Amino acid sequence: MEKTVDVIIIGGGPSGLNAALVLGRAKKDVVVIDDGRPRNAVTRETHGFLTRDGISPSEFRKVAKQQILAYPSVHIMEDTATAVTGTEGSFEVTTTGNKIVKGRKLLFAVGKKDLPLDIPGLLEVYGKSAFVCPYCDGWELRDQSLGIIVGGDKAVHMAKVISGWTNRFTILTNGTDGLTDEQREELKLHHVPVLDSPIRSIESEEGMVRQILLEDGNNVECTGIFFAPKLVIGSDLAKNLGCEVTESGTVVVNEFAKTSLPGVFSAGDAASEMYQAITAASLGALAAVSINSELNAKAWDKR
Ligand SMILES: Cc1cc2nc3c(=O)[nH]c(=O)nc-3n(C[C@H](O)[C@H](O)[C@H](O)COP(=O)(O)OP(=O)(O)OC[C@H]3O[C@@H](n4cnc5c(N)ncnc54)[C@H](O)[C@@H]3O)c2cc1C
Structure with missing residues (x-):
C-alpha cells in the first residue's frame, strides 16, 4: 500500500475495532x-457487554466489521504485523504477507495472550467450564461447587471475589507456596478449604469439569473452575519500537492512551489490566478520540 494513511491499528479485537469505528466516522484513513x-x-459467549450479552466472539467480530466497513476510509487487512519502524508522522509496518503499510499515527491494540496451560486436562475445559474472570462468567457458574486454582499470595483476594457468586469453593494452590499463616487463618475463618497439593489432572466430559485429581491422592468434585492464567502481551512490537512497558509487558499509557513515544498509542488489554471486552472497546474509543484530536490540530495549524 503506497499511500500514507492517517492511522495504522495493529489488532482487530474490541479495542482496535472500536477505535477504527470512531476514526472512520471522523473521516480518517485507517488500516487495521x-x-x-x-x-x-476459546469461549462460546461474551458476557457483560451491554446490548451484546451472550454473543459469541466470532459473531461479535463479524457484526463489528460489517458496521466498520460501512465507512469507506477504513480497511481491514488479515495479516500479521511483524515489524514497526519510524517516528511520528511516518511509521512503517511490515507484515508476514510482505506488505508495507505507512501511517502517521500508530495504535497498538494487540491484546494479551495466555501462555500454554500447564495442567493436564485444563485445555479441554477452558472456555466451557473453566474460566479466568468471574465478572465474565461468574453468573454461569453461580451457586455451583467450584475449584479455584490460584497461587498462594492471591488466594484470599480470589476467595473474596468468588464468594459473591458461590459459597461452595475450594482453593487449590497447585503446589505454589506463598500463603501466610494469617491468610490461612482468614480462609479457615470463612470456611474456605485450601488444598496445597500439585494438581495431577482435570477430569471432564465434553468440556464440563467433573473432578480435579491431586498428586496427594485427594480429589475435588466440582462443576467449574476459575484459574489465573499466565499472560503475555499479544505482540512485542510496541516494546521493540521503544515504548515503555511494565514488568509484566503491559504498554504504559497516560489517560489519553498515549504511550511514551509521540504519535504512538495503545488500548485494550495490551495497555490495561482490566480484562473485559467492553473496557477494551471503550479504551479503543478513547484512543481514537485522542489520535483524531492530534490529527485535527495538526491539520488546523496548516490551514
Ligand atoms: C476465556 C475468556 C473469556 C472471556 N470472556 C469475556 C466475557 O464474557 N466478557 C468480557 O467482557 N470479556 C471477556 N474476556 C476478556 C476479553 O476477551 C478481552 O478483554 C478482550 O478481548 C480484549 O480486547 P482487545 O481488543 O484488547 O484484545 P483481543 O480481543 O485479544 O484482540 C487482539 C487482536 O490483536 C491481534 N494481534 C496481536 N498481535 C498482532 C500482530 N502482530 N499483527 C496482527 N494482529 C495482531 C490478535 O490476533 C487479536 O485479534 C474473556 C477472556 C477470556 C480469555
Whole structure:
C-alpha cells in the first residue's frame, strides 16, 4: 500500500475495532491489521457487554466489521504485523504477507495472550467450564461447587471475589507456596478449604469439569473452575519500537492512551489490566478520540 494513511491499528479485537469505528466516522484513513487470534476465542459467549450479552466472539467480530466497513476510509487487512519502524508522522509496518503499510499515527491494540496451560486436562475445559474472570462468567457458574486454582499470595483476594457468586469453593494452590499463616487463618475463618497439593489432572466430559485429581491422592468434585492464567502481551512490537512497558509487558499509557513515544498509542488489554471486552472497546474509543484530536490540530495549524 503506497499511500500514507492517517492511522495504522495493529489488532482487530474490541479495542482496535472500536477505535477504527470512531476514526472512520471522523473521516480518517485507517488500516487495521489483524491476524484473528483473539484472547477469548476459546469461549462460546461474551458476557457483560451491554446490548451484546451472550454473543459469541466470532459473531461479535463479524457484526463489528460489517458496521466498520460501512465507512469507506477504513480497511481491514488479515495479516500479521511483524515489524514497526519510524517516528511520528511516518511509521512503517511490515507484515508476514510482505506488505508495507505507512501511517502517521500508530495504535497498538494487540491484546494479551495466555501462555500454554500447564495442567493436564485444563485445555479441554477452558472456555466451557473453566474460566479466568468471574465478572465474565461468574453468573454461569453461580451457586455451583467450584475449584479455584490460584497461587498462594492471591488466594484470599480470589476467595473474596468468588464468594459473591458461590459459597461452595475450594482453593487449590497447585503446589505454589506463598500463603501466610494469617491468610490461612482468614480462609479457615470463612470456611474456605485450601488444598496445597500439585494438581495431577482435570477430569471432564465434553468440556464440563467433573473432578480435579491431586498428586496427594485427594480429589475435588466440582462443576467449574476459575484459574489465573499466565499472560503475555499479544505482540512485542510496541516494546521493540521503544515504548515503555511494565514488568509484566503491559504498554504504559497516560489517560489519553498515549504511550511514551509521540504519535504512538495503545488500548485494550495490551495497555490495561482490566480484562473485559467492553473496557477494551471503550479504551479503543478513547484512543481514537485522542489520535483524531492530534490529527485535527495538526491539520488546523496548516490551514
Ligand atoms: C476465556 C475468556 C473469556 C472471556 N470472556 C469475556 C466475557 O464474557 N466478557 C468480557 O467482557 N470479556 C471477556 N474476556 C476478556 C476479553 O476477551 C478481552 O478483554 C478482550 O478481548 C480484549 O480486547 P482487545 O481488543 O484488547 O484484545 P483481543 O480481543 O485479544 O484482540 C487482539 C487482536 O490483536 C491481534 N494481534 C496481536 N498481535 C498482532 C500482530 N502482530 N499483527 C496482527 N494482529 C495482531 C490478535 O490476533 C487479536 O485479534 C474473556 C477472556 C477470556 C480469555
